[in-house]
Amino acid sequence: MNETLVGADVVDAELVPGGSPDTEVAVPIPRDRQLSPETIAAIAASTAASTRRAYAADREAFTAWSSREGRMVLPASGETMAEWVRHLTVTPRSRTNRPAAPSTIERALSAVTTWHLEQGRPKPNMRGARAVLNAHRDRLAEQKAPVAQPRQATAALPSQIRSMLADTDRTTLTGKRNAALVLLGFATAATPHSTDTPHQLR
Structure with a gap:
């Protein structure tokens, strides 16, 4: 596979030997972009309920x-997506x-682009929207705004680790693997002043 640059987008392209300028390019017909209700439901079911609720709210806001x-x-145009992102940033x-x-804007963009997929519509050009979002992110970083700082996960307490291990069936290979991952994660990320060792947690 070779990567071919088209504007600012990167797409996969395959070199076909013996091609000529007169070679016809296959263009998807409308049927190729259609999803059955069952497939749409299956795609929706793969997303957490909380995410589906957030997507529904984002899509409603975008529609309004x-x-x-x-x-x-x-289908939304690339210009519409860029204008919408600018609206969200101000x-x-x-x-x-x-x-x-x-x-939050990233999630909203995902809500709209996946909506296009579910409805069998082509995904809008996102270059302008991404540029506006990147400028917004850079501006917040320069201002040292809290929302621009990466979130750090809260460390698990020894009691929580014990609870994880208690719920793990270590008589099976899968359980042994999961327990090993939990203990390894604790051992490599534990703070220096921790008095609990992986051995003691077992």
């Missing part, structure tokens, strides 16, 4: 904004009274 702006919802949210954080 598009209606106010007189823009088409599906409009205070009712809950926080601040514009959306980059992670």
Whole structure:
């Protein structure tokens, strides 16, 4: 496989020997982009319930904004996506009274692009939207805004590790593997002042 640059996008392309300028290029017909209701349901079921609720809210917000702006919802153009992201970066949210954080905008973009997939529509060009989002992220980083800082996961306590191990059936190969991963993770990430060792946790 070779990577061929098309504008700012990278796509996979395969070299076909003996090709000529007159070679016809296969173009998907509308049927090729259609999904059955069963497949749409299967795709939706693969997403956590909380994410589905967030996606539904994002899609509703995008639909309302598009209606106010007189823009088409599906399929959305690249220009519409860029304008929507700019709107999200400057409009205070009712809950926080601040514009959306980059992670929230990322989720909103995913909600709309997966919506296109579910409806058998081509994914909109995201170059402009990504550029606006990157500029927003850089601006927040320069301001040292908390929402621009990476989140650090809270370390698990020894009691939580013990609970994980108690729920693991170590009579099976899978259970032994999972227990080993838990203990290894604890051993390599434990703080220097911890008095519990992996052996004691067992």
